[in-house]
Amino acid sequence: MRYTMRAILSAATLAGIASTSAPAFAADEVNIYSYRQPFLIQPLLDAFTAETGVKTNVVFASKGLGERIAAEGENSPADVLLTVDIGRLDGAKQLGVTQPVNSDVVTENIPSQFRDPEGHWVGLTNRARVIYASRDRVDQDSITYEELSDPKWKGRLCTRSGQHVYTIGLIASMVAHHGAEETEEWLAGVRDNLARKPAGNDRAQVKAIYAGECDISLGNTYYMGKMETNDKEPEQKEWAKSVRILFPNSDDRGSHVNLAGIVLTKHAPNKDNAVKLIEFLTSAKAQEIYAETNFEYPVTPGVAVSERVQSWGELKPDSLSLSDIAENRKTASELVDKVGFDDGPAS
Known part of the structure; x- marks a missing residue:
């Protein structure tokens, strides 16, 4: 029954x-x-x-x-x-x-x-995992995920928890492309470029850019639309105006x-x-x-x-199969813990 x-x-x-x-x-x-x-x-x-x-x-x-x-x-x-x-x-x-x-x-x-x-x-x-970049403090108009570990971004990056499903998906794609060892090194570099410990949702990262706490953040594309059209919380429209979207790896494999x-x-x-x-x-x-x-x-x-x-620009999606990404999620989660990503930048 x-x-x-x-x-x-x-x-x-x-x-x-x-x-x-x-x-x-x-x-x-x-x-x-x-x-x-x-x-x-x-x-x-x-x-x-x-x-x-x-x-x-x-x-x-x-x-x-x-x-x-x-x-x-x-x-x-x-x-x-x-x-x-x-x-x-x-x-x-x-x-x-x-x-x-x-x-x-x-x-x-x-x-x-x-x-x-x-x-x-x-x-x-689909939703792309993109870079939200400050209109006032970031001049470049292209970027790669690999570049996020470059020391030039030290203290300038905000993101949500490394264990959130959206972050795990991106890290899993990096494992699929580069292997676990190289991805671990990259993830440690990204951790050290964080402006603060990972916290909040994707919109909170854009708010942090608006507030001057960081210059770039990771986020899903559709949040831009949600902020730009949010009549109930019009302050989110101001957050959205402070950033522009950069589609990572548009010149090579495409965005995750x-x-x-x-x-x-x-x-x-x-x-x-x-x-x-x-x-x-x-x-x-x-x-x-x-x-x-x-x-x-x-x-x-x-x-x-x-x-x-x-209006946000042209998306060139990574052709990597989503099933390949799914297979690497466990490894991605283990790497997040291994490098202490959610503890924030190393001293």
Whole structure:
């Protein structure tokens, strides 16, 4: 027997999970566990329902959803899991809570480097890990990730925790390109160039540049759009004006990109509708909505980025397979601890 509605809602409350609509088990519905905040995906879900008649139910949490699905086992109400990082996509696969997505539509829409080789996860949008640079204090218009360890940046770099999934993804890409030994040396150099101990989110790094605490920072591209359009907190528009985006390694391999993506759960009670949703989210129509509302890069070929995103400059994405990056995440995490990255610059 599957969980009763009361049990589902009680468990969600205990776990601190917000639900925009209670999960259900009906022929015309699909249940979504999401690391993406509901307001970010609601335009997509509304368009899906309008096109298919299938109702969507969303449970949101900032962490622990993969483990929750594993704990629920065969009784899990989740049909799909929406995630915001290759680590969580691969992590769901490693937890054994996914099944392959067998769809010619998805295969046609999404290039192979943005899909799990065995079909257990599907990428939906890209975000680049870029450099935010002070307009007043940084003159150069190009940069590389390798350059971040150059002593010329000593005391001028801000970033979030080395163990955050976004940072781990970048470090894992460096391991894939250069090997663990060289990446360790590089990471120690980056640590010593930090202006302070890693802290805060990506927006906090831009705020620090605005405040003169550092001159460059690492961040995801879409945060620029979120700051530039933040009417509720207009001070963030001022932070955004103080920086410009530099796309690292544009003259060679390209900039590191990460994925927001989706998995089909192993025991999806509404599997057919779940596959319909995945196919819709890979369509040009849905990718255009992603591009306009979330300031991200579509992964479906031929779908244009928004005008705002275009204004930041041209992205040349690293062609490295995301599955290769996933394989190096453990090594990346170990290197962060080994060099004491989160302790800040060495004395």
